[in-house]
Amino acid sequence: MxxxxxxxxxxxxxxxxxxxxxxxxxxxxxxxxxxxxxxxxxxxxxxxxxxxxxxxxxxxxxxxxxxxxxxxxxxxxxxxxxxxxxxxxxxxxxxxxxxxxxxxxxxxxxxxxxxxxxxxxxxxxxxxxxxxxxxxxxxxxxxxxxxxxxxxxxxxxxxxxxxxxxxxxxxxYGILPEQFADVKAFMGDPSDGYPGVKGIGPKTALQLIQRYGSVEGVLDHLEELKPAQKKKIEEHQDMLALSKKLAVIKDDLQLxxxxxxxxxxxxxxxxxxxxxxxxxxxxxxxxxxxxx
CATH class of the missing domain: 3.40.50.1010 (5'-nuclease)
Structure with missing residues (x-):
């Protein structure tokens, strides 16, 4: 059928x-x-x-x-x-x-x-x-x-x-669809009003997730990043974590x-x-x- x-x-x-x-x-x-x-x-x-x-x-x-x-x-x-x-x-x-x-x-x-x-x-x-x-x-x-x-x-x-x-x-994109929220966490979303990590745009955000797989993966490998990138992420780490929570679409509502x-x-x-x-x-x- x-x-x-x-x-x-x-x-x-x-x-x-x-x-x-x-x-x-x-x-x-x-x-x-x-x-x-x-x-x-x-x-x-x-x-x-x-x-x-x-x-x-x-x-x-x-x-x-x-x-x-x-x-x-x-x-x-x-x-x-x-x-x-x-x-x-x-x-x-x-x-x-x-x-x-x-x-x-x-x-x-x-x-x-x-x-x-x-x-x-x-x-x-x-x-x-x-x-x-x-x-x-x-x-x-x-x-x-x-x-x-x-x-x-x-x-x-x-x-x-x-x-x-x-x-x-x-x-x-070279990533899995569920990783798109991790990209959004870094780049932010001006229309939704959250900044992500200031100074990291869409291209760099995607490259980071392609390489490390997730926000958590990037944080685990901060020492491998360029000094400027590392500094930006460390300075905005709380907003990065919050931005990911904002970006993830819920899929567990009881319908x-x-x-x-x-x-x-x-x-x-x-x-x-x-x-x-x-x-x-x-x-x-x-x-x-x-x-x-």
Whole structure:
């Protein structure tokens, strides 16, 4: 029997991308009451298009549920430099989850936990029984690659993806996917707000992990490093350890979900009518044209 193919969607990444792609050219697709729907309708279109391209048998959408997470408790600066979402976007967070449910895609999220951690835990839920494709724009997800997991990074438009497999990652990086968090620990992540080791960039960070295998391996061989590198690492050793904790995606959440609960649904003309009533007309036409 063919393995189930589960498409895991980084909901907030898709929603933000959809919002800014259209807001940048003034396309907000407002309702009669003036509410913008560009992010929501773009999110749904993106997932529907990915569904058409990737041919999953099952779909789960994972969400960030607020700015405060267990990583914020570890480090106050975590994602602290990210700007507040535009006013026209705030109401679309709840709308997007509602539309996801209407389309038959189950939502997963919890305050204090990031979407990444739900996605990581899903990939461990049925590790030998299913194949996975992750839809995201977040390079941190590379650490989740394995023979059953692929990552489709969103590129231009709705149809273009940069697909990573474990094999491609190994050819490009020369390390195992799970070692990517060690690379991030050294180089830091400006978008997530943690510095890693100041003065060590992506190239040097990768070289260190290629040679020594892990943060701990580098620390065990400090005497072999160039004096300048050794000094930087020693000066920022506490932040190095913390950065690794921040970079590692959790994969041990207890997910109370049965496989049949996330099966790809069928759509009906009733759903088209419902989206028309809610003034999600672009989405209604897309469903009417392509899925009915």
């Amino acid at each position: 063919e393995k189930p193919h589960i498409m895991l969607v980084d909901g907030m990444a898709v929603l933000f991308r959809s919002y800014f792609a259209t807001a940048g050219v003034g396309q907000f697709f407002r309702t009669e009451s003036g509410l913008a729907t560009n992010g929501v309708q773009g999110f749904a279109r993106h997932v529907l298009t990915a569904k058409s391209l990737m041919k999953p048998t099952h779909i789960a959408v994972c969400w960030d549920m607020g700015a405060h997470t267990f990583r914020t408790d570890m480090f106050d600066g975590y994602k602290a430099n990210r700007p507040a979402p535009p006013e026209d976007m705030v109401h679309q967070f709840d709308q997007a989850r509602e539309v996801s449910e209407l389309l038959g895609w189950k939502n997963y999220g919890e305050k204090g936990i990031e979407a990444d951690d739900f996605i990581g835990s899903f990939t461990k839920k049925w590790p030998d029984e299913a194949d996975y494709t992750i839809i995201t724009g977040d390079k941190d997800m590379l650490q989740l690659l394995n023979p059953s997991v692929k990552i489709a990074f969103m590129k231009k438009g709705f149809h273009i993806y940069d697909l990573y497999t474990e094999t491609r990652f190994g050819e490009e 109370d979900v049965a496989l049949e609960e996330i099966a790809v649904p069928d759509y009906s003309a009733e759903l088209v009518r419902l989206f028309d009533e809610r003034e999600f007309r672009l989405l209604a036409r897309l469903l009417e044209k392509s899925f009915i």
